[in-house]
Amino acid sequence: MAFLKINNIAIQGVAACVPPKVEENKDLPFYAPGEAEQVIEATGIERRHVATEEITASDLCYRAAEELLSQLGWERDSIDLLAFVTQCPDYINLPNSFVVHEKLGLREDTMCVDYYHGCPGWVVGLSSVTSMVSSGVSIKRALLLDGDTCSKMQYANDREEKPLFGDAGTATAIEFVEGSSPLYFNIGTKSEDARALTKKVGGFRNPYTVASLKHELDMRSGLNSDFASTGKMDGMDVFSFAITKVPKSMKKLCSEFDVNIEEVDNLILHQANKLIIESIAKRMKVSLDHVPSSLKDYGNTTSVSVPLTMVVDRKNQLENAKQKNLACAFGTGLAWGAVYFETNRIVVPEVIIY
Amino acid sequence: MELKDFIEKFAEQFDDTDASEIKGDTVFKELDEWSSLIALSVIAMVDEEYDITIKGDDIRNSTTVEDLFNAVKAKA
Numbered sequence: 429m430a431f432l433k434i435n436n437i438a439i440q441g442v443a444a445c446v447p448p449k450v451e452e453n454k455d456l457p458f459y460a461p462g463e464a465e466q467v468i469e470a471t472g473i474e475r476r477h478v479a480t481e482e483i484t485a486s487d488l489c490y491r492a493a494e495e496l497l498s499q500l501g502w503e504r505d506s507i508d509l510l511a512f513v514t515q516c517p518d519y520i521n522l523p524n525s526f527v528v529h530e531k532l533g534l535r536e537d538t539m540c541v542d543y544y545h546g547c548p549g550w551v552v553g554l555s556s557v558t559s560m561v562s563s564g565v566s567i568k569r570a571l572l573l574d575g576d577t578c579s580k581m582q583y584a585n586d587r588e589e590k591p592l593f594g595d596a597g598t599a600t601a602i603e604f605v606e607g608s609s610p611l612y613f614n615i616g617t618k619s620e621d622a623r624a625l626t627k628k629v630g631g632f633r634n635p636y637t638v639a640s641l642k643h644e645l646d647m648r649s650g651l652n653s654d655f656a657s658t659g660k661m662d663g664m665d666v667f668s669f670a671i672t673k674v675p676k677s678m679k680k681l682c683s684e685f686d687v688n689i690e691e692v693d694n695l696i697l698h699q700a701n702k703l704i705i706e707s708i709a710k711r712m713k714v715s716l717d718h719v720p721s722s723l724k725d726y727g728n729t730t731s732v733s734v735p736l737t738m739v740v741d742r743k744n745q746l747e748n749a750k751q752k753n754l755a756c757a758f759g760t761g762l763a764w765g766a767v768y769f770e771t772n773r774i775v776v777p778e779v780i781i782y
Numbered sequence: 783m784e785l786k787d788f789i790e791k792f793a794e795q796f797d798d799t800d801a802s803e804i805k806g807d808t809v810f811k812e813l814d815e816w817s818s819l820i821a822l823s824v825i826a827m828v829d830e831e832y833d834i835t836i837k838g839d840d841i842r843n844s845t846t847v848e849d850l851f852n853a854v855k856a857k858a
Contacts, residue, residue: 466819470819588818621837624838662838663818663822663838664818664821664822664825664837664838664841665837665838665839667822667825667826668825668829668835668836668837668838671825671826671829672829672835703819703822703823707826711830
């Protein structure tokens with residue numbers, strides 16, 4: 429059972445950056461009259477920020493990191509660890525943490541590490557980074573960057589996925605502070621259902637051929653809409669996974685560590701869609717006032733959605749009061765990560781438009 | 783678990799379809815109002831009412847409401 433309790437960690441700030449281009453769901457070309465409104469009602473997603481070709485996840489995270497460091501007043505030389513969570517790296521063989529390490533001008537002895545993870549990525553990255561920082565031996569300050577530009581691999585005529593996904597990058601500042609209230613984690617995996625969210629072609633198991641690459645590019649541009657060889661998200665399996673495993677994981681976490689769900693200020697859920705979020709909140713018996721959202725204007729931003737939602741919908745509370753937070757992210761794997769963490773007046777810049 | 787009770791709860795997931803239209807032998811995917819969203823609310827209903835997790839294949843492999851009832855019952 430993957431439970432973690434991590435001491436001496438303070439989350440000191442969170443920043444987010446999104447690309448400027450906005451795609452409106454009501455303008456998607458494949459809907460019959462009235463259909464877009466139904467989809468918007470069920471998903472809660474009206475529009476999404478999407479990255480144009482020249483903007484990558486590392487660009488968005490770099491901008492978020494710069495702003496966060498400046499508002500925190502952290503010297504670059506004080507960063508001991510730089511971690512990057514993404515499934516959209518700039519390059520095939522250079523992890524994104526190195527790309528940003530150079531741009532930020534960090535020390536040579538700053539540790540760099542990437543986590544290749546889907547939607548639960550921020551929570552999983554946080555568990556790993558805070559574990560390394562908590563010993564306090566030499567790593568005192570860490571930046572956890574988390575960015576994705578999944579809209580770039582969406583298919584133009586995928587009626588199920590196209591209205592969901594948006595792009596964003598975030599930076600989370602983590603510091604060794606003795607005596608901080610502990611972070612609690614529960615992380616799990618249901619790999620038997622991985623098929624529901626797997627992109628099979630283009631990796632090293634099924635490298636692109638001339639034909640499959642052409643097919644992929646035609647699917648993205650909308651010239652082709654034959655999903656037989658590309659596979660599709662299994663929305664029903666993802667939904668049934670999310671509404672059953674996610675509440676159970678959070679309830680287990682609460683009972684293992686004596687967290688009183690009634691005292692939680694913010695239940696920050698992965699922004700899959702409105703139907704999933706409301707179903708989970710109902711099963712947790714938490715009123716929607718305590719469930720922040722970034723769905724309406726940003727959509728499902730994969731692993732980025734938990735930190736982005738903190739910035740979009742809880743900036744004031746996080747900046748001005750102590751907050752008890754329970755977050756759970758879930759998806760690709762199929763996997764999930766739940767974390768309980770308290771914050772004490774942290775730095776949260778306004779969402780940055782790249 | 784009763785078929786009659788299951789049919790009632792299944793019918794509650796529809797807004798515009800009269801409950802009297804839905805019976806054990808109804809081919810539910812042919813109902814005008816059937817959609818992927820209703821499929822999700824059926825999954826949620828089964829989890830909530832029976833504490834049973836059904837997946838996409840259970841819905842895809844069922845033709846009538848009774849087929850789906852049997853799939854749910856098999857997991858009880």
